[in-house]
Amino acid sequence: MEQVLTRIPEWHDVDLALFEREIITQYRPAVLRGVVGHWPIVEQARISPLAVGKYLHSLDNGTPVQAIMIPPGVDRRVFYQADLRGVNFIRNKLPISAIIEQVLRYSAFPNPPSVAVQSALISECLPGFLDAHPLPFLAARPAPRIWLGNRLTVPAHIDEGNNIACVVSGERRFTLFPPQQIANLYVGPLEFTPNAAPVSMVDSARPDFDRFPRYKDALAAAQVADLAPGDALFIPALWWHQVESLSDMNILINYWWGGSFGAAQSPVDCLLHCLMVMKQLPPEHRAAWSHYFEHFIFAADPAMAAHIPADRRGVLGDLTTEQARAIKARLIARLQKESSNV
Amino acid sequence: MNHALKPIREFSGADNFPALGALVESGQPAVLRGLVSQWPATREARISPTATVAYLRRFDSGALVDAVMTQPEIEGRLFYNDSMSGFNFIRNRLPLSAVAEQVLRYSTFPRAPAVAAQSALIAECLPGFDAENRLPLLDESIKPRIWLGTAITTPTHLDEWNNFGCVVAGRRRFTLFPPEQITNLYIGPIDFAPTGAPMSLVRLDRPDFARFPLFRTALAAAVTAELGPGDAIFLPPLWWHHVESLESFNLLVNYWWHADGGDSTRGNSGFDSMVHAILNLRQLPPATREAWAALFAHYVFGPGVGVTEHIPSERHGLLGKLGSEAVARTRAFLAGRLQPKG
Numbered sequence: 001m002e003q004v005l006t007r008i009p010e011w012h013d014v015d016l017a018l019f020e021r022e023i024i025t026q027y028r029p030a031v032l033r034g035v036v037g038h039w040p041i042v043e044q045a046r047i048s049p050l051a052v053g054k055y056l057h058s059l060d061n062g063t064p065v066q067a068i069m070i071p072p073g074v075d076r077r078v079f080y081q082a083d084l085r086g087v088n089f090i091r092n093k094l095p096i097s098a099i100i101e102q103v104l105r106y107s108a109f110p111n112p113p114s115v116a117v118q119s120a121l122i123s124e125c126l127p128g129f130l131d132a133h134p135l136p137f138l139a140a141r142p143a144p145r146i147w148l149g150n151r152l153t154v155p156a157h158i159d160e161g162n163n164i165a166c167v168v169s170g171e172r173r174f175t176l177f178p179p180q181q182i183a184n185l186y187v188g189p190l191e192f193t194p195n196a197a198p199v200s201m202v203d204s205a206r207p208d209f210d211r212f213p214r215y216k217d218a219l220a221a222a223q224v225a226d227l228a229p230g231d232a233l234f235i236p237a238l239w240w241h242q243v244e245s246l247s248d249m250n251i252l253i254n255y256w257w258g259g260s261f262g263a264a265q266s267p268v269d270c271l272l273h274c275l276m277v278m279k280q281l282p283p284e285h286r287a288a289w290s291h292y293f294e295h296f297i298f299a300a301d302p303a304m305a306a307h308i309p310a311d312r313r314g315v316l317g318d319l320t321t322e323q324a325r326a327i328k329a330r331l332i333a334r335l336q337k338e339s340s341n342v
Numbered sequence: 343m344n345h346a347l348k349p350i351r352e353f354s355g356a357d358n359f360p361a362l363g364a365l366v367e368s369g370q371p372a373v374l375r376g377l378v379s380q381w382p383a384t385r386e387a388r389i390s391p392t393a394t395v396a397y398l399r400r401f402d403s404g405a406l407v408d409a410v411m412t413q414p415e416i417e418g419r420l421f422y423n424d425s426m427s428g429f430n431f432i433r434n435r436l437p438l439s440a441v442a443e444q445v446l447r448y449s450t451f452p453r454a455p456a457v458a459a460q461s462a463l464i465a466e467c468l469p470g471f472d473a474e475n476r477l478p479l480l481d482e483s484i485k486p487r488i489w490l491g492t493a494i495t496t497p498t499h500l501d502e503w504n505n506f507g508c509v510v511a512g513r514r515r516f517t518l519f520p521p522e523q524i525t526n527l528y529i530g531p532i533d534f535a536p537t538g539a540p541m542s543l544v545r546l547d548r549p550d551f552a553r554f555p556l557f558r559t560a561l562a563a564a565v566t567a568e569l570g571p572g573d574a575i576f577l578p579p580l581w582w583h584h585v586e587s588l589e590s591f592n593l594l595v596n597y598w599w600h601a602d603g604g605d606s607t608r609g610n611s612g613f614d615s616m617v618h619a620i621l622n623l624r625q626l627p628p629a630t631r632e633a634w635a636a637l638f639a640h641y642v643f644g645p646g647v648g649v650t651e652h653i654p655s656e657r658h659g660l661l662g663k664l665g666s667e668a669v670a671r672t673r674a675f676l677a678g679r680l681q682p683k684g
Contacts, residue, residue, distance in 0.1 A: 027627075027629035027630075083654070084653070084654050084657050179632070179633035179634075179636040179637065180636045182636055182637060182640040182648075183640055183644075183647055183648035183649075184648065185648075186648060186652040187648075188652075188653055188657075189653055189657050189658065189659045189661065190641075190659060190660055190661060191659045191660060192657060192659060201652050201653070211652065212652065214648060236629070236630075236633075237630050237633065238630060238633035238634065238636075238637070239633070258627075258630075259626060259627075259630050266622065266679075267619070267622045267623050267626075267634055269618070269622065269676060269679050269680075270615065270618040270619035270621075270622045270623065271619075271634075271637060271638065271641060271642070272660055272672065272675075272676065273614070273615040273618050273619070273672075273676050274612075274615040274616075274618075274619060274638065274642045275641055275642055275660045275661065276610060276615070276660060276664060276669060276672045276673070276676075277610040277611065277612050277614070277615045278612055278615065278642050278643075279641075279642065279660070279661070279664075280663070280664070281579075281612075282366070282367070283645065284367075284369035284578070285369075285578075285579050285580065286642065286643050287521075287643065288521035288522075288578075288579065288580035288581075289580065289612055289616070289642075289643065290638075290639070290642075290643035291521045291522045291524055292521070292524060292580070292616060293616065293619065293635075293638060293643070294635075295524045295525055296532070296616065296620055296624070297616075297619055297620055297623050297624055297631065297634075297635075298623075298631055298632065298634070298635040298638075300624055300628075300631065307528045307530075307543055307553070307554070308426075308530055308531055308543070309426050312426045312427075312530075312531050312534065313531060314531040314532065314533040314534050315531075315532060315533050315617050315620050315621060316531065316532060316620065316624075319621075324621065325682065327533060327617065327621060328621070328680045328681075328682070330533075331614055331617065331618055331676075331677075331680055332677045332680045332681065334611065334614050335614070335673045335674075335676050335677040335680070336673070336674075336677050
């Protein structure tokens with residue numbers, strides 16, 4: 001890549017006060033250098049891949065976890081097949097020790113398949129890990145997840161929650177793009193995705209600027225960080241992030257929380273709802289709707305409903321569980337009607 | 343009213359009427375003077391209200407229509423009651439001729455209640471009327487509706503469809519505000535409104551500027567027109583409109599249709615998708631909402647650059663043109679997602 005990318009700002013000695021006061025409030029990515037350097041697993045990883053593998057093996061309760069495998073080739077992206085008719089990897093369910101063994105074995109291969117466990121809940125597969133690895137600077141206590149594998153790239157995608165990603169083994173490169181870069185990232189289908197989230201179609205290792213000319217603009221807005229064991233990265237909700245694991249044995253522990261992560265309904269649902277209803281409308285009609293979304297949702301000045309008595313604000317006010325349920329029930333009824341009559 | 347409002351642009355004489363496509367594309371309201379002056383119904387209306395009712399009775403199927411009725415002191419302004427716990431009118435169901443006779447009878451009262459049938463489907467209550475009083479510029483699949491009543495005011499509200507209103511009898515004043523004036527109109531609850539659609543809480547005839555100071559800005563952007571028998575008005579979707587019927591006997595025929603050509607009774611509701619979005623997005627922190635705004639701008643409201651060009655067309659999914667099957671599938675999916683869990 002000829003372009004020199006902006007580095008993500010770095011913080012040292014991050015504690016709860018600093019994180020809550022200075023970092024999360026900015027809604028900007030932040031590298032937290034060495035913040036989990038004291039973790040036992042990091043100490044093992046500093047010894048060798050085998051040592052950290054053995055350490056996790058000793059904690060494995062044998063519960064199978066989801067793993068993916070990409071056949072050997074030039075493209076180490078977790079991606080689609082070339083014709084977009086399917087994905088380029090296979091899924092498997094194995095105990096995490098079996099994946100660790102596979103990863104260790106593949107480190108001797110010149111051109112191994114890519115293999116990875118992605119976002120497995122640690123409480124399910126490595127419950128003994130939790131007590132020795134607290135995250136000191138986060139008041140919320142989200143359930144940690146483990147990512148373990150050899151070299152591969154997760155293309156730029158978004159998650160609904162905030163994310164703390166702690167590298168404990170191997171080198172990882174994160175390339176982040178602000179939410180507003182969406183139009184320059186050539187994002188693929190919304191419902192048919194390689195791995196739950198829509199992804200950028202650009203092969204960042206070999207960007208085809210003839211096909212994806214605006215990706216240059218995305219790169220100009222990109223921020224990059226290289227993380228080593230003990231480092232963590234804060235990724236704000238909805239920032240696009242591409243993740244390259246670069247070593248023979250890469251392990252990451254991550255935490256998702258906030259935003260709409262884990263909510264019973266997802267904003268993605270209403271995005272799909274709005275797409276279904278509004279995408280076909282002419283531009284001036286959509287422009288009118290965008291004023292209303294701006295007014296009621298995105299700008300959402302707290303005084304916006306001040307002229308309505310508090311108990312009459314309906315969906316514009318603070319809803320009780322009961323009221324929210326009634327509104328949902330009405331939406332369901334209308335979605336289930338053959339023809340909706342307003 | 344002591345505010346001189348700007349007039350809605352006008353066309354008169356069949357040779358000068360713009361084509362429907364041009365009207366819709368303009369995104370601007372327009373008055374077409376004399377568009378339906380040759381309708382048999384309009385000719386009867388020129389004779390007398392009694393002649394008009396006799397003409398309507400020829401078609402009356404006896405089907406019950408929704409009628410609203412207010413006490414005399416309400417002066418026909420359909421609104422909330424004082425405590426905003428309900429509305430200031432009652433609803434009744436009776437045949438259209440019965441409503442028409444009531445209207446005729448009330449015209450002899452010094453202080454009469456107000457009564458009106460609003461948006462009754464002509465195919466159901468007056469079959470045959472539509473064949474004799476046809477608007478050739480609209481597709482026949484777009485079903486006309488009848489509005490018949492005493493002097494009634496429907497305060498500033500909006501509909502999500504294209505709207506053609508044809509005055510047959512009486513006079514009607516339309517006062518319109520462009521969509522972006524929403525911030526200055528003090529719109530009431532969006533899921534609890536007198537006539538179904540969100541409504542401004544400001545009285546147009548005597549605005550309380552102390553309570554609603556921004557309404558002055560809305561008035562500066564307002565346009566108005568008074569229509570007589572034979573005149574028609576095109577209302578673009580999502581324009582706010584305040585409609586006063588001014589005489590003791592008023593009859594309007596209107597047509598609502600979706601931008602994609604369908605009748606308003608088919609298809610999806612933008613309001614529902616907006617309520618869904620408010621439910622899911624409004625509680626998010628401002629920075630996260632802003633990120634969602636970028637996603638909505640990209641996928642739903644914006645010019646659509648970079649949305650699908652890089653995706654094979656068979657993989658566009660919700661980003662592409664949706665068939666009725668895809669719509670049905672998506673509606674079922676969304677209804678399922680809205681169901682309470684557990």
